Amino acid sequence: MLWDYPFRNFTGSLKNSSISITLKPDFIYFNLNFMKIKSFIAAFFLSLGLFSAKAEEGLWIPMLLQHYNIDIMQKEGLRLSAEDIYSINQASLKDAILIFGTGCTGEVISGDGLVLTNHHCGYSSIQSHSSVDNDYLTNGFWAMNRDEELPNPGLKVTFLIRIEDVSQNVLGKMDDNISEVERDSIIRERIAGLKKENEDGNGYKAVIKPFYYGNEYYMFIYQEYNDIRLVGAPPSSIGNYGEDWDNWIWPRHTGDFSLFRIYAGADNKPASYSPENTPYKSKTHLKISTAGVKEGDFTMIMGYPGTTTEYIISDEIKFMLETSLPKKVAIRDARLKILDKYMANNDTIRIQYASKYRSISNAWKKWEGVIIGLEKTNALARKAEAEENFREWAMSNPERQSEYGNTLQALRDKNRELVKYSLVYDYSNEAVMAAEIFDFALDCNSLVYSTSEMSKEDKRAAVDKFKKRMDAFFKDYNRKVDQEIFQTTLAYYYRDIAPEFHPDIYNVINKKYKGDINKFTAETFNKTIFLQKDKLLELLDQIPESKFNISLRFQKDPVLVIFNSFAAVYSKKVIPAYDNLKMDMQVLYRSYMRGLMEMQKDKVFYPDANFTMRVAYGKAEGYKPADGIEYLEYTSLSGAIEKHYMDSVVYSLPEKLIEIYNSKDFGRWVNEKGEVPVCFVASNHTSGGNSGSPILNADGYLIGLNFDRNWEGTMSDVYYDVSICRNISVDIRYVLFIIDKFAGAGYLINEMDLI
Ligand code: ASP
Numbered sequence: 001m002l003w004d005y006p007f008r009n010f011t012g013s014l015k016n017s018s019i020s021i022t023l024k025p026d027f028i029y030f031n032l033n034f035m036k037i038k039s040f041i042a043a044f045f046l047s048l049g050l051f052s053a054k055a056e057e058g059l060w061i062p063m064l065l066q067h068y069n070i071d072i073m074q075k076e077g078l079r080l081s082a083e084d085i086y087s088i089n090q091a092s093l094k095d096a097i098l099i100f101g102t103g104c105t106g107e108v109i110s111g112d113g114l115v116l117t118n119h120h121c122g123y124s125s126i127q128s129h130s131s132v133d134n135d136y137l138t139n140g141f142w143a144m145n146r147d148e149e150l151p152n153p154g155l156k157v158t159f160l161i162r163i164e165d166v167s168q169n170v171l172g173k174m175d176d177n178i179s180e181v182e183r184d185s186i187i188r189e190r191i192a193g194l195k196k197e198n199e200d201g202n203g204y205k206a207v208i209k210p211f212y213y214g215n216e217y218y219m220f221i222y223q224e225y226n227d228i229r230l231v232g233a234p235p236s237s238i239g240n241y242g243e244d245w246d247n248w249i250w251p252r253h254t255g256d257f258s259l260f261r262i263y264a265g266a267d268n269k270p271a272s273y274s275p276e277n278t279p280y281k282s283k284t285h286l287k288i289s290t291a292g293v294k295e296g297d298f299t300m301i302m303g304y305p306g307t308t309t310e311y312i313i314s315d316e317i318k319f320m321l322e323t324s325l326p327k328k329v330a331i332r333d334a335r336l337k338i339l340d341k342y343m344a345n346n347d348t349i350r351i352q353y354a355s356k357y358r359s360i361s362n363a364w365k366k367w368e369g370v371i372i373g374l375e376k377t378n379a380l381a382r383k384a385e386a387e388e389n390f391r392e393w394a395m396s397n398p399e400r401q402s403e404y405g406n407t408l409q410a411l412r413d414k415n416r417e418l419v420k421y422s423l424v425y426d427y428s429n430e431a432v433m434a435a436e437i438f439d440f441a442l443d444c445n446s447l448v449y450s451t452s453e454m455s456k457e458d459k460r461a462a463v464d465k466f467k468k469r470m471d472a473f474f475k476d477y478n479r480k481v482d483q484e485i486f487q488t489t490l491a492y493y494y495r496d497i498a499p500e501f502h503p504d505i506y507n508v509i510n511k512k513y514k515g516d517i518n519k520f521t522a523e524t525f526n527k528t529i530f531l532q533k534d535k536l537l538e539l540l541d542q543i544p545e546s547k548f549n550i551s552l553r554f555q556k557d558p559v560l561v562i563f564n565s566f567a568a569v570y571s572k573k574v575i576p577a578y579d580n581l582k583m584d585m586q587v588l589y590r591s592y593m594r595g596l597m598e599m600q601k602d603k604v605f606y607p608d609a610n611f612t613m614r615v616a617y618g619k620a621e622g623y624k625p626a627d628g629i630e631y632l633e634y635t636s637l638s639g640a641i642e643k644h645y646m647d648s649v650v651y652s653l654p655e656k657l658i659e660i661y662n663s664k665d666f667g668r669w670v671n672e673k674g675e676v677p678v679c680f681v682a683s684n685h686t687s688g689g690n691s692g693s694p695i696l697n698a699d700g701y702l703i704g705l706n707f708d709r710n711w712e713g714t715m716s717d718v719y720y721d722v723s724i725c726r727n728i729s730v731d732i733r734y735v736l737f738i739i740d741k742f743a744g745a746g747y748l749i750n751e752m753d754l755i
Contacts, residue, residue, distance in 0.1 A: 056618035056683040057720040058606040059305050061211075061218065062086035062094055063163040065615060068604050073617050077298030079698045085302070085615060088162045091284035093700055094613065097302045097693075099158040099222075103611075105303035105693040106157060106260070109288065109702065110751040113262035113280035114231065115157065116735070117692035118707045119239030120358065122258035125152045126233045127355050128472075132347060137354060140235035142743045149229035149261055151273045157228055157262055158205075159282070160613050161221040166208060169194055170217040180587055187214075194219060203270065211607040212597070213311075213590040220612055225280060227263035227273045232745055234258075234738050235654055241640065243650040244361045248369050248711040250631060252679045252728055253640035256707040257735050259748065286694055287753040288732055289701035292671050293620045295633050299682040300617045301706055301727065303693025305609035308717045311593055313408065314383035315415045317718060321374050323419070324426055325367045331430045331492055332364035338484045352476040356436075366714045373715030373724065383719070390592075393599045404595040411588045414581050421578040424501045424570070431493045432566050435486035440473050441530045441559045444540070448551045451543055459544040466540065474533055479525060487521040501573060503565035524558040609687050609717075618683030623724055625712055634731070637661060637676035660741050669737035678734045680704060681726040687717050695729045701755050704729035 060068060066082035086094045100106035104121035108114065119126075123137075129150050130136045143149040170190050174183065191208045198206040198221060205222045233239060238255040246252055262280035265271030293299065309316075339357050343350040374380065387408055394404035433439065447466050451459045494506055494517075513520040529536050539550055554560055597605055622631040641661050643651040660666075671677050682695065686706060695704040706729045709716065713725035736754075740746045 056616075056722050057685050059308065059609050059614040059616055059685055059687070060606055061163065062302070062613055062615050063165075063218075073298075073300070076617065076619070077698045078300065078617070080700050084700060086163075093284070093286070093302060093696070094160055095283040096286045097160070097613065099304050099611075100260075100692050101155055101157075103306065103689055104691045105689065105706075107692075107694040107702070108262070108282045108285040110285055110753075111281060112751050113264070113282060114285075114748065114751060115228075115260040115262060116694075116702075116705060117258060117260065118256045118705065119233060119236070119258045120256055120707065121692045122230065122233060122260065123358065124355050125155055125230055125260075126258065127351070128152070129230065130351065132351060135351065136233065137236050137351065140233055140238070140743070141230065142232045142745045143230070144745065144747075146261075146279070149231050151227065151229050152260075153273065155228045155260075156224050156226040157260075158222045158224045161204060161223055163613075164219045164221075165216070166194055166219045167216045170208070180583060184583075191217075207612075209610050209612060211610070212605070213586065213593045215590055215594055215597075216607075218612070223270065225262045225264060225270045227271060227277050229261050229263060231259040231261050232739065232743060232748065234742070237652055237654055238657065238738060238742070240358075241651065241653065242643070244358070244365065245648075245650040247362065248365050248708060248714060250625075250679075250681055250710040250726065250728055251635045251639065252708070253635055253637075253643060254679065254707070254730065255734055255738050256730055257705055257738075259739075285753070286696075286702040287700075287755050288736075289697055289699070289703050289755045290668065290733055290736070291697075291755070292677065292733065293634070293680055293682075293697065293703045293731070295620055295622070297620045298617065298698040299620055299684055299703070300615060300696045300698075300700075301684045301686060301690065301693050302613065302615050302696070303686070303690045303706065304611050305614055305616075305687035306611050306689030308609040308687050310608055310718060310720065311589070311596065312718060313411050313415065313592075314380050314387060315412050317374060317380055317383060319415070319419050319422070320718070321371060321380065324422065325371050327423070327496060328426055328430050329364055329367050329371075331427075331434070331489060332360050332367075334488050334492070335434055335485055336361055336364060338481065338488065342478065342481050349478050349481065352478060353481065356476075365711070369711035369714035370717070373712055373721075374719060376712065377715070377719060377721045377724070379715065379719040379721075390596065390599060394595060400595075404591060407588055407592050407595060411585060411592065414585045414588065418578070418581045418585070420498065421574050421581065424497055424574050425578060427493050427497055428566065428570060428574075431489035434489045436473075436477060436482050437486065437525075437528070437530060437559055438563055440477075441528070441554075441557065441563065443469060444530060444536070445551070445554050445560060447540070448543060448554060456544045463540050463543050467537070470533070470536070470540075479531060483521055483525045486525075487517045490521065491517050501569055503569045505562050505565040524562065528557055528559045529553070530557065530559055609689070611689055616684040616686060618685070618722075618727075620680055620682045621726075622681060623710070623712075623726055625710075625724070631681070633682070634680040635678045636671070637666075637678055637734075637737075640678055654742075657742055665741060666737065667741055669733045669740065671733075676734060676737050677731040679728060679730055681710065681728055683722055683725065684727045685716060685720055685725065686727040690727070695727075702732055704732050705735065 058069075063086050065073070065085060070082040083090070084092055086092055096108045098106050098108065098115070100115070100117045100121050104117055106115045106117035106121070109116050126136050126141065129141065170187055174186065194208055195206045198204065198219065203223065205224060206219055207222065208217055208219045210217055234255050234257070239257065241254045242249070242252065246254060263271070263277035264280040265277060268281055271277055336357065339353050339360070343353055343357065391408055394400050394407065447462065451462045454462065494502065509515060509517060509520045525531060529539065539553065543550060555564070620633045622633040624630050640653060641658065644653045644658065666676050669676055684695070686693065686709060690706050691708070693706040694702050695706050697703045706727050708728040710724070710726045710728060713721070716725040736749060739748055
């Protein structure tokens, strides 16, 4: 259904639309298969009807394990205490886990600050060191000694020092009768106070976040390190084996890992890059088990899941399922096809856009899986059933009735109003901001504003710093690609969004350009100064001297004129209404959540993910994707080799790996059957951001590296179902095998603690 979305056939013209997008044969095949797989799986899951209770569901706050569920975890097999996992009195597992960059997890695996994370998390760093002549993405990179490790300006890792329940500090002594706006501003003030108190002069960062829709608040004290060097990465043909074809898919044979090292100043404290810095000594590091993992074994994950919304009402899921996701998928589909067309025939563009391609396609394919998973697990009906239970409970006595009697209905009413604004929101992110030129132009513009009050010297330094950003932009930018994306998404917006949210710029296109978006776009790209590097540089160099002309010049630039025309609509007609509705819903959800917890007093509720450290546990187990099919919980190197001989462009292992396979030189990295294990699945509840998270055994030893989820289970962000939700990890033995036998970097293994 999705692949027949009507906007597929646009030209750039508003009046007579038909953009023809050339499909790479692989993608036609892929899309057709997607459709087939969808209906096939649909039939199977519908035949199963309702699913059994959720067992392994949950993203637990590490500090609360003792209080919540450590005994359940121990019953399931865990041989650690809550204190071994999270402690502020002794080194504990949490001290080895870090935020890698701004959206992934990583872990320290040696006494010398060696960090393991995913290849896809290190991807942009690996790419930034790559060029056509020196292509680390294609060939891999291995520092053969510490001097060869490569610094990555801008990359940081963040350690959690401690968590504190600050609910009382934030919510205590608050008059029940104040307005939500007043309440909000009191909360903000208290948070700012807490932040100041806990940050001042100690080099730490305090982050305070709401949990359970603001019924509780927790503070996280962090320490950031920013001299992070690239140590090793396998070639993409291993690290991204199966490419987008296999993304979100099980069975899997991807060695999705890379290695970095944290460097610190002489006192082991954070320091900016310096050749004098030395490897960081963390409080603890993970020990590695080479004993492997078997079906049914207890597994545990620690990391930073980004966002989940497990308690939203069925109406929100319905909008997601029927409108928002299909439309977002269609826009990304079009963008990917444009990239695909250009990347297929040009190596420079292939390298320039490799990382961008991955980030677009990651969500694109996931959203497809979410739709499938929600449909198959009957999530809508099950949510509605739970809501009916809540309604009955709320109506069953006068006290509850006055507290919660209207909550659900009010949420539904607000949601009905919200959806039209939500769609514009979706399109502003997915369509309008899809063109790279917008982001760059906005950065240039904010350089002018942010430097306006600075001294001449500071202005000069800011401009010089910005030139690096500019070089990075142009290094990975292709005008033709961006122009085609821009004209395509502009047309999508016009077609899909109600006229009341069309900015003035469309009148200009219709009148002056007779509706020809392609012509309008071409002219915009010809005229804009943001693509004329020399002229732009000349202008930026004037910043230390004058500012007015430059900002005026920027504001008249066609790219910013277009942006401002969208911004005018959003600021008047969308953002205020959207924010108000969201705020109202937030209040209602706070009450709904409180009600749910009151209704099921014996149940331990976990808070939605909000990119704070969480623990999830489950077991290594396969699943049944369809009638008559049962997936095993692990894959091995022979399966990767089989795929290699399937004659598909996405499966092409390096020759050296094939040779090692043929010579059976596996060393000690084998299971009891003599195979090299590659990946395994387990029923740990994870989300985006858990990439790079360690998967640990019952003793807390590292057995693998989480990197993905199965396609049928990607809906776990809104609805977890243990029968089909699985996280996918690289077996640590495959990581070690590649480092040792393939890369010949066994010296790295010497610094690890293997059990
Ligand atoms: N691939 C995801 C990530 O990058 C992990 C997931 O969503 O399961 O964080």
